[in-house]
Amino acid sequence: MNASPAFSTKNLETAEQLEAVLRQIGAARYHSLHPFHRLLHGGELNKGQVQAWALNRYYYQCSIPIKDAVVISRFRDRDIRVEWRHRLEDHDGDVGQEGGIERWLKLTEGLGLDTAYVESTEGILPATRFAVDAYVHFVRDRTPLEAIASSLTELFAPTIHEERIAGMLAHYDFVNPSIMTYFKRRLDQAPRDAIFALGYVKQHAHTPAEREAVCNALIFKTNVLWAQLDALYHAYVDGHVPPGAFAPKAG
């Protein structure tokens, strides 16, 4: 009764087979395939729809360091905690030094959204909050191995970021290079993070069952990203904005 997946999580005897299946999962389910991104990157959205995307995505951005702090809290192994800690710095920055969240607020500000309103998160779609919070709960409630595995969508992020930077700059007169610095920065950060996480799961998933759990953690995370775009598409492309959510000015 299910759409048949483009991969099987049943043949996972080796770390190399695990990596191959993880890459198949990304090729089949990463949100670069979502219709909303085709519209966003192809210049087919109006400013209000791009605002809705950036406003909702802010909740994901500002939840990532909370998620990463939970991941750190799962490890008694100091080396992992030290390695993972730089993710907090990447997103939160430091005293007098901007991080990813501030860079995202440059994007929302550049799109004409009030920063206090964005930071309040009061206008986001409930479905955005449910999906993002599910990610934080996942890394708290599942095994440390699954917590790290759920970050593996970063393996597939650079391509979509390059596509997004080029597409948004080419198509939207309300987008300029200075507000796209978040994505430019992630082009360096995401691969480093992904390489560590991939190496970790290949080394620490010892059995086919553990490798399947790693694959399912990545599938879970692709669902977290996909569900956010489904909700944006339903509300702001098909026009079913739920009660209390951000309502763009006509345009």
Add this chain to the structure above:
Amino acid sequence: MNASPAFSTKNLETAEQLEAVLRQIGAARYHSLHPFHRLLHGGELNKGQVQAWALNRYYYQCSIPIKDAVVISRFRDRDIRVEWRHRLEDHDGDVGQEGGIERWLKLTEGLGLDTAYVESTEGILPATRFAVDAYVHFVRDRTPLEAIASSLTELFAPTIHEERIAGMLAHYDFVNPSIMTYFKRRLDQAPRDAIFALGYVKQHAHTPAEREAVCNALIFKTNVLWAQLDALYHAYVDGHVPPGAFAPKAG
């Protein structure tokens, strides 16, 4: 920037004002107003779409006793635990005695869904899982007062159940009275539960801030219900079924 709500959570000096605002929230945001329910109750869905609704809603049904067990676990007051315990019995039944979950499986079976597949929940929309799990996490993480307040959607349930029973029996040849027993039973159960929960929050919310928290817990819960229907509408009415989710047979 927000759609202006049909109520204010700012004028909450008394228990009576609290009840009035709670009823305004229900009138403005309960999912009886959702377009998907108009289609469902009006006979405008095909069998596959009704199957998708029942399959996804099963995940909500089978999570309710887990949610209620968490609520019970929040109270050191034996009387509340005893009062709330009958909700577990209503949904789980007893040895040799069916409960709400079994009645829901009669509905899905009557709609032609394989019970093992329904119970596996593998075909549900990720957005359904995120929304329902958010409800379980809410009653665990918020105050006991908010945990009870989030059940207050039951104040508004009898009307939608009557509408659903009449509408589905009138419009769908694949629906018969025996598979609608879940809703008939809830017509008695929900009011009893709602009256207790309403009395509890009116008695135990002592300050305007606590009454506002009660209102926000009800708004949260209306969002949990609304988001599930948004996801069903997007996937099965507009036809954007996400990867891995239930795909109805043509019909």
